[in-house]
Amino acid sequence: MTTTTNSAAGNSGLARAVPRLSVLATILESARQTLVMLRYRRILWVAPIGLLLLFALAFVLAGTARSRSDGAHLYSVFAWWGLATVVMPWATLFLGVQAVHGELEDRTSQYLFLRPVHRVPLFLGKWLAIAAVSSALACCSAAALYVAVASREDLWPDGREPWLLVSFCIVLGLGATAYSAVAVFLAATFRRPLAWAAFFVVGLQMLAANLPVSAGLRQLTITDPLRRMTLDLIEPSRRLARALWPAERNEALSIENGTGAFLLEFGSPLCSLLILVVVCLTLGCWQYARTEYESRNRD
Amino acid sequence: MSDTPPIVLEFDSVTKWYGSVAALLDVSFQVCTEVVGLVGKNGVGKSTLMKLAVGLLNPSQGAVRVCGSDATTREARARIGFCPDFDRLYEPLSGVKFVAWMLRYHGVAARAATMRAEEVLTELGLAEDMYRPIREYSKGMRQRVRLGQALAHRPQFVLLDEPMTGLDPVARAELADLIRGLPQRGVGVLVSSHVLHELEAVVDRVVLVHQGRLLADGKVEALRDQLPERPHRLRLKGARLRELASQLTNWPEVDGVSFLSDGLEVSLSGHGAFYERFSDLAGDWQGGIHELIPLDDDLAAVFGYLVE
Numbered sequence: 001m002t003t004t005t006n007s008a009a010g011n012s013g014l015a016r017a018v019p020r021l022s023v024l025a026t027i028l029e030s031a032r033q034t035l036v037m038l039r040y041r042r043i044l045w046v047a048p049i050g051l052l053l054l055f056a057l058a059f060v061l062a063g064t065a066r067s068r069s070d071g072a073h074l075y076s077v078f079a080w081w082g083l084a085t086v087v088m089p090w091a092t093l094f095l096g097v098q099a100v101h102g103e104l105e106d107r108t109s110q111y112l113f114l115r116p117v118h119r120v121p122l123f124l125g126k127w128l129a130i131a132a133v134s135s136a137l138a139c140c141s142a143a144a145l146y147v148a149v150a151s152r153e154d155l156w157p158d159g160r161e162p163w164l165l166v167s168f169c170i171v172l173g174l175g176a177t178a179y180s181a182v183a184v185f186l187a188a189t190f191r192r193p194l195a196w197a198a199f200f201v202v203g204l205q206m207l208a209a210n211l212p213v214s215a216g217l218r219q220l221t222i223t224d225p226l227r228r229m230t231l232d233l234i235e236p237s238r239r240l241a242r243a244l245w246p247a248e249r250n251e252a253l254s255i256e257n258g259t260g261a262f263l264l265e266f267g268s269p270l271c272s273l274l275i276l277v278v279v280c281l282t283l284g285c286w287q288y289a290r291t292e293y294e295s296r297n298r299d
Numbered sequence: 300m301s302d303t304p305p306i307v308l309e310f311d312s313v314t315k316w317y318g319s320v321a322a323l324l325d326v327s328f329q330v331c332t333e334v335v336g337l338v339g340k341n342g343v344g345k346s347t348l349m350k351l352a353v354g355l356l357n358p359s360q361g362a363v364r365v366c367g368s369d370a371t372t373r374e375a376r377a378r379i380g381f382c383p384d385f386d387r388l389y390e391p392l393s394g395v396k397f398v399a400w401m402l403r404y405h406g407v408a409a410r411a412a413t414m415r416a417e418e419v420l421t422e423l424g425l426a427e428d429m430y431r432p433i434r435e436y437s438k439g440m441r442q443r444v445r446l447g448q449a450l451a452h453r454p455q456f457v458l459l460d461e462p463m464t465g466l467d468p469v470a471r472a473e474l475a476d477l478i479r480g481l482p483q484r485g486v487g488v489l490v491s492s493h494v495l496h497e498l499e500a501v502v503d504r505v506v507l508v509h510q511g512r513l514l515a516d517g518k519v520e521a522l523r524d525q526l527p528e529r530p531h532r533l534r535l536k537g538a539r540l541r542e543l544a545s546q547l548t549n550w551p552e553v554d555g556v557s558f559l560s561d562g563l564e565v566s567l568s569g570h571g572a573f574y575e576r577f578s579d580l581a582g583d584w585q586g587g588i589h590e591l592i593p594l595d596d597d598l599a600a601v602f603g604y605l606v607e
Contacts, residue, residue: 020373040391111448112404115404292356
């Protein structure tokens with residue numbers, strides 16, 4: 001430690017102007033730093049291996065498919081029941097919880113809280129980073145799955161349907177964005193966010209979302225609007241619609257197909273997702289931005 | 300124009316409650332461009348005081364101001380540098396990247412932030428290792444990174460919580476020099492440490508907290524003089540100890556003399572007068588006085604007396 005120079009600290013008068021980082025710049029910087037930190041996490045290194053396994057599994061399953069199963073049916077079932085309801089929610093929630101909760105628990109968040117920026121853009125930056133990474137991972141997974149199934153030429157008698165891949169990328173991207181909002185909210189609010197995330201996925205997404213249309217509870221989930229969007233986009237056969245929404249069986253097609261799931265009007269799936277994202281981010285920001293915010297005060 | 304140094308930290312009748320438990324009660328003190336030591340046992344409200352000072356807590360009553368701004372505002376945070384005592388950092392990052400990341404939130408451009416981070420870490424003695432991941436750092440190196448992020452944005456008020464932890468003796472001495480030099484650059488410092496003799500060597504005055512209250516605020520010597528019920532004690536070594544003891548017992552400012560294995564322990568009621576008189580005596584004393592050591596006018600003794 002040399003103390004001969006005069007620059008380790010020092011000021012030029014108390015009236016010195018305070019440099020400001022704009023809200024947008026803070027969000028982007030927080031997102032950038034979150035992405036860099038994610039780069040060091042093992043889960044992202046596991047992702048390519050997971051994609052390879054997914055590809056291999058889909059390839060083998062497609063090879064053993066019964067003759068009456070066509071490629072579109074197989075791909076949609078894999079993408080929906082494998083990616084949209086299991087892999088994407090869990091991966092997103094895990095990444096989101098890690099990004100926010102880890103810093104709070106080991107108190108490194110204090111270094112951020114002492115900076116002259118508001119905490120809300122810090123929080124939003126983390127959400128943005130998780131949403132971007134999760135969406136990218138989900139789209140890569142959907143692509144790997146599609147390539148695996150599409151490689152079986154015999155399953156596509158009427159030609160391959162790349163629109164299916166695009167549809168699922170849209171749905172998975174929106175889902176990842178919504179799940180990442182839930183993840184950062186849980187991480188900012190609870191001391192054991194992964195336990196709450198497990199309850200959220202198993203209790204709400206896997207059980208409640210599969211209730212019949214008449215059950216209002218399903219509208220509080222992410223899975224339900226995602227499924228309605230999927231049905232709207234892929235325009236499935238009656239058989240595929242039943243496979244994607246077993247609880248509704250015969251009604252699935254007639255109720256959901258072509259009902260404008262992407263309209264931005266109250267009650268539409270897109271609007272439901274938006275409301276959920278806004279509510280989660282608002283509550284998360286409110287928690288995160290409290291002055292006396294410490295892990296010991298949570299729960 | 301007044302020569303009064305600017306106040307960088309001000310506690311104005313601050314009380315902090317956690318539910319029904321009072322962590323701090325009516326605490327008032329100021330820190331100017333000087334080094335102030337924060338002393339107190341564990342659990343007496345020191346951590347609460349530090350969190351209030353850096354705006355991580357709101358006072359229940361009263362006000363905490365940094366350079367005139369409420370401590371929880373962005374204006375205040377821009378002027379605060381905080382070196383916490385916990386050991387966690389962004390482990391995968393290099394020291395320079397960590398400090399640069401923190402600087403970015405002060406509105407410093409990426410390239411300038413990196414250059415400033417390199418500069419401050421070089422000055423803190425981390426020039427050779429600043430590009431290695433923090434997880435490979437020793438305790439002392441990690442402490443330097445924590446110091447670096449506290450100083451890099453050129454704050455006007457620095458709060459150092461146990462800054463000597465993990466440093467080797469050479470680094471401790473260098474850090475002490477650095478801390479002592481900060482007021483000359485217009486920086487006020489509040490430093491907390493349990494190593495009282497090291498703290499005493501760097502501070503201009505101390506703030507002593509006990510059971511949530513401000514027990515004392517001032518220079519160590521002044522605080523010691525405010526304890527008349529505690530006689531000063533000295534250890535004397537020299538020739539002809541019996542004769543010396545018999546002489547000293549006749550002095551009005553000497554309360555008592557007792558024999559140690561290799562010297563005398565003298566209790567004083569008025570140490571100022573004693574030193575004046577004793578300097579005359581020591582000059583003429585046949586065989587010489589070899590050693591005169593005050594036993595209880597250091598920070599540790601004052602702290603002990605005050606909290607008893």
